[in-house]
Amino acid sequence: MxxxxxxxxxxxxxxxxxxxxxxxxxxxxxxxxxxxxxxxxxxxxxxxxxxxxxxxxxxxxxxxxxxxxxxxxxxxxxxxxxxxxxxxxxxxxxxxxxxxxxxxxxxxxxxxxxxxxxxxxxxxxxxxxxxxxxxxxxxxxxxxxxxxxxxxxxxxxxxxxxxxxxxxxxxxxxxxxxxxxxxxxxxxxxxxxxxxxxxxDPWTVYGLERWSDPIKADPAWHNGHYYEQGQPKTGLTKAVAYIIYDATYPDGFNSRYTPPTDAAPKSDIRAGYKSVDELMGHAAIRAHFQDANAILYLVRASQMFxxxxxxxxxxxxxxxxxxxxxxxxxxxxxxxxxxxxxxxxxxxxxxxxxxxxxxxxxxxxxxxxxxxxxxxxxxxxxxxx
Amino acid sequence: MxxxxxxxxxxxxxxxxxxxxxxxxxxxxxxxxxxxxxxxxxxxxxxxxxxxxxxxxxxxxxxxxxxxxxxxxxxxxxxxxxxxxxxxxxxxxxxxxxxxxxxxxxxxxxxxxxxxxxxxxxxxxxxxxxxxxxxxxxxxxxxxxxxxxxxxxxxxxxxxxxxxxxxxxxxxxxxxxxxxxxxxxxxxxxxxxxxxxxxxDPWTVYGLERWSDPIKADPAWHNGHYYEQGQPKTGLTKAVAYIIYDATYPDGFNSRYTPPTDAAPKSDIRAGYKSVDELMGHAAIRAHFQDANAILYLVRASQMFxxxxxxxxxxxxxxxxxxxxxxxxxxxxxxxxxxxxxxxxxxxxxxxxxxxxxxxxxxxxxxxxxxxxxxxxxxxxxxxx
The missing domain is CATH 3.40.50.1820 (Alpha/Beta hydrolase fold, catalytic domain)
Incomplete structure (x- = not known):
């Protein structure tokens, strides 16, 4: 039954x-x-x-x-x-x-x-x-x-x-x-x-431009010739983090990430926040199958719209x-x-x-x-x- | 009179x-x-x-x-x-x-x-x-x-x-x-x-963190030991551009920068928008007397607040x-x-x-x-x- x-x-x-x-x-x-x-x-x-x-x-x-x-x-x-x-x-x-x-x-x-x-x-x-x-x-x-x-x-x-x-x-x-x-x-x-x-408009063109910055700043990007050596992962992950961040809103975002009560950043300039690591982890998963150059092309397609x-x-x-x-x-x-x-x-x-x-x-x-x-x-x- | x-x-x-x-x-x-x-x-x-x-x-x-x-x-x-x-x-x-x-x-x-x-x-x-x-x-x-x-x-x-x-x-x-x-x-x-x-909150911590990214990604930053060789100007200028951008709002921003009607970016992936150059020029003036490391310290002071x-x-x-x-x-x-x-x-x-x-x-x-x-x-x- x-x-x-x-x-x-x-x-x-x-x-x-x-x-x-x-x-x-x-x-x-x-x-x-x-x-x-x-x-x-x-x-x-x-x-x-x-x-x-x-x-x-x-x-x-x-x-x-x-x-x-x-x-x-x-x-x-x-x-x-x-x-x-x-x-x-x-x-x-x-x-x-x-x-x-x-x-x-x-x-x-x-x-x-x-x-x-x-x-x-x-x-x-x-x-x-x-x-x-x-x-x-x-x-x-x-x-x-x-x-x-x-x-x-x-x-x-x-x-x-x-x-x-x-x-x-x-x-x-x-x-x-x-x-x-x-x-x-x-x-x-x-x-x-x-x-x-x-x-x-200029506002959105620059908002999109910023997504390409970490990719282009990654030495592993090699002006787009990285396919034999492998993706510029640091830059790509940061770009994806920027995309996630810009596509969200404080109320939702704050419900998901750890509040900044970390001790280490208070005494070590090189230490980071747990919430930033969490976001990077999330971005790394999303970036796993992504191509850094493709992001540059989609940024441009969007900027031109x-x-x-x-x-x-x-x-x-x-x-x-x-x-x-x-x-x-x-x-x-x-x-x-x-x-x-x-x-x-x-x-x-x-x-x-x-x-x-x-x-x-x-x-x-x-x-x-x-x-x-x-x-x-x-x-x-x-x-x- | x-x-x-x-x-x-x-x-x-x-x-x-x-x-x-x-x-x-x-x-x-x-x-x-x-x-x-x-x-x-x-x-x-x-x-x-x-x-x-x-x-x-x-x-x-x-x-x-x-x-x-x-x-x-x-x-x-x-x-x-x-x-x-x-x-x-x-x-x-x-x-x-x-x-x-x-x-x-x-x-x-x-x-x-x-x-x-x-x-x-x-x-x-x-x-x-x-x-x-x-x-x-x-x-x-x-x-x-x-x-x-x-x-x-x-x-x-x-x-x-x-x-x-x-x-x-x-x-x-x-x-x-x-x-x-x-x-x-x-x-x-x-x-x-x-x-x-x-x-x-986590939202603002990451918004601030992003200001430090271009500085740390600039090879001229050298983990903060750049005072003899000179500032990481590219990264510093980008950081200042991010600060300007994040501190403004579309209505005001769009009144100041050129609309994206540029021809070159439509056929050349390496070409950029005039409005982005204008913002970078503005940022470079503001960055002239700034210290890249100081921005990292003020980011941290603010994140900890x-x-x-x-x-x-x-x-x-x-x-x-x-x-x-x-x-x-x-x-x-x-x-x-x-x-x-x-x-x-x-x-x-x-x-x-x-x-x-x-x-x-x-x-x-x-x-x-x-x-x-x-x-x-x-x-x-x-x-x-």
Whole structure:
């Protein structure tokens, strides 16, 4: 009897909440020309899909991923997989992004930060340059948000998906989502920008620049030629720590790390704080599969971001025909809510159908990932309208 | 006739706003024992004073300075001095801190960041270690906010000032001000904490730690032994840029730096943004007279800060007898207003006379310096009560 109840509970849980196991697929292009004017051979990226594409291919939702993320937006790779997709809370059967209704797919970006993660497929500075047989390093061309969008579009073309029910992305993913709506307005019906912005400003350019500093300052970086000797681990770990720090907020951060009551730093200038060590340990885990050069390329792609790539934001937003929803996090210190709000206000001024809903929480920028379900109903209603 | 009006105007301006020329004075101690347990010989610091000490020495206001500052809180060193004191807006005849009524003084901290500024006198890692005849470097002991307070107290003792009408400080100066009120409650009648806090948390400890990263990552730092070869300029300049950045707020920052419309970074991964160069130029000017090691020591002094030095904040605040006023900046990202607010609330809970007034503005933390006059009347009324 108890087993039966357990089994029923499990079936309910699976039915209402879990996706079938997901798998990474590979999408390759023989040739891809970047916005910076370089033609790359042998471009390949990974992608995942959840749900079923309907007959007229009109139910696709594209999820565009954030700086440190990948196309693993939802689900598990195996029953024992300890790390489900980052937006499992909102993607799945019956959830805000309902995989019973929508075919949800996501694509690894070029120069993905997690270049050495066995579940990530990306072409970036760590990839072999066909011309030399060695990793590109800094000979890899500058890649842009528009390039990420164009790789995604090539995949959709191959799948015969001519229109997206929606494109939804957080942070750097929001840059891709909004750029989609500007670049291909006839293909995007709805756009959701979570913890996003319409363009960069000097403030954010420098905030991002700082992430590259510890990598470039590490003697093991060797101007990007480190693939034979090994990663500049000290610099990479610090960069990841900066990313974690800048993406959080005091209330959440302080709940996680040890208060500074340490004795040693009070008498030894060379001693450090336990909380700093804890953060470094956390960053080292995250950095394990990451490529230091890829971080430099994603910093640049983000610094360059302007929805529409060239021109002026307002002129570019005039091209948007999608309904849009902006969901910044109230305490975001990295992409401050004002950035999303001003983009939303410009769209409204242009007479567009646009919504604005902040996500509250103690984690700042990170609330766009860990606390998105608090606005799940708003998202669901938007996707249904 | 016009000249006469001009002269009258000038007299009025001088009478109402200007201080007489100020001069740096030197205060030396033959021996000073730090909280970390080291006895230093030949400790010397600079100090300045504005206004006149009254007969019973009851009108002294001590100004404690911020991280990058010095005892030059007000006035000019010469008629042509292009850099008046940082709080000229509130210190002077008829101003919020009225030098017609009060004797206002300020003291350079130990390990002052501006160790090579001809107008700063400080004992720190760049000072000669009497034991070796060479600069201390990292052999200088860890110094704390309490040590800064105790040097100031030694000066006041020498001047015969037994009671402070008030102690007023911004940022790291607020740490000293509040520590004064806890350490010597019978000597402090009023305490004003501007853009301050009661103690550090893991969030702020790491924010400060990041300022030391570029210095330590600079190969020219040599574990602090660089005085013969010269400063680690690259690391020091980056550290100062981090300090500027963390002490500001997007609205103000973006009004000052060039928007990221640069062409070169879009096609060259090695190219940089004009706004970043501008910030580095600004930082290089500020870094000109600074000592890289001193920044490490001030980072540590700040990280260690707890009003009362040891124990628990609430127990320590129970010792305060001063009236207190907390003036955080509404948009402060470095010492978030919550830190001042919670200290104020604890004092209120303990039945103390405490006030709270935020400073608004577009500069964040920096509003405590550049926009303090917006709350000048609140400050004036507090000092008069």
């Amino acid at each position: 108890r087993y039966w109840i357990l089994a029923l509970g499990l079936c309910w849980a699976l039915g209402a909440q879990a996706l079938p196991l997901v798998e990474k697929q590979r999408f390759a292009l023989d040739s891809f020309t970047t916005q910076s004017g370089t033609t790359l051979k042998e471009v390949a990226v990974g992608w995942e899909a959840y749900g079923t594409l309907n007959a007229d291919k009109s139910n696709a939702i594209l999820i565009t991923h954030f700086f440190s993320g990948s196309s693993h937006a939802a689900g598990k790779y195996s029953d024992q997989d300890p790390l489900p997709g980052y937006w499992d809370a909102i993607i799945g059967p019956g959830k805000a992004i309902d995989t019973d209704k929508y075919y949800v797919l996501s694509v690894d970006t070029l120069a993905n930060a997690n270049a050495f993660d066995p579940h990530v497929i990306t072409t970036g500075p760590a990839s072999l340059n066909p011309a030399t047989g060695k990793p590109y390093g800094l000979d890899f061309p500058v890649v842009s948000i528009r390039d990420f969008v164009n790789v995604q579009k090539a995949l959709l073309d191959k799948l015969g998906i001519n229109k997206l029910h929606a494109v939804v992305g957080a942070s750097m993913g929001s840059f891709q989502a909004l750029d989609w709506a500007v670049a291909y307005p006839d293909k995007v019906e709805r756009m959701v920008s979570v913890i996003g912005a319409g363009q960069m 302007l929805a529409g790539y060239n021109g002026k934001l307002e002129d570019n937003l005039a091209k948007v025909s999608a309904k849009t929803l902006f969901m910044p996090a109230s305490h975001d210190r990295l992409l401050v809510p004002k950035m999303a709000r001003s983009t939303y206000e410009t769209l409204k001024k242009l007479g567009k159908d646009s919504q604005y809903q902040e996500i509250d929480g103690v984690w700042g920028h990170l609330d766009g990932l860990v606390n998105i379900q608090s606005q799940g109903q708003v998202l669901k209603d938007f996707l249904d309208k | 016009r000249y006469w009006i001009l002269a009258l105007g000038l007299c009025w301006a001088l009478g109402a706003q200007a201080l007489p020329l100020v001069e740096k004075q030197r205060f030396a101690l033959d021996s000073f024992t730090t909280q970390s347990g080291t006895t230093l010989k030949e400790v010397a610091v600079g100090w300045e004073a504005y206004g006149t000490l009254n007969a019973d020495k009851s009108n002294a206001i001590l100004i404690t300075h911020f991280f990058s500052g010095s005892s030059h809180a007000a006035g000019k060193y010469s008629d042509q001095d292009p850099l008046p004191g940082y709080w000229d807006a509130i210190i002077g005849p008829g101003k919020a801190i009225d030098t017609d009524k009060y004797y206002v003084l300020s003291v350079d901290t130990l390990a002052n960041a501006n160790a090579f500024d001809p107008h700063v006198i400080t004992t720190g890692p760049a000072s000669l270690n009497p034991a070796t005849g060479k600069p201390y470097g990292l052999d200088f002991p860890v110094v704390s906010i309490r040590d800064f307070v105790n040097v100031q107290k030694a000066l006041l003792d020498k001047l015969g000032i037994n009671k402070l009408h008030a102690v007023v400080g911004a940022s790291m100066g607020s740490f000293q001000a509040l520590d004064w009120a806890v350490a010597y409650p019978d000597k402090v009648e009023r305490m004003v904490s501007v853009i301050g806090a009661g103690q550090m 707890l009003a009362g030095y040891n124990g628990k904040l609430e127990d320590n605040l129970a010792k305060v007898s001063a009236k207190t006023l907390f003036m955080p900046a509404s948009h402060d990202r470095l010492l978030v207003p919550k830190m001042a607010r919670s200290t104020y609330e604890t004092l209120k809970k303990l039945g103390k006379d405490s006030q709270y007034q935020e400073i608004d503005g577009v500069w964040g933390h920096l509003d405590g310096l550049v926009n303090i006059q917006s709350q000048g009347q609140v400050l004036k009324d507090f000092l008069d009560k």
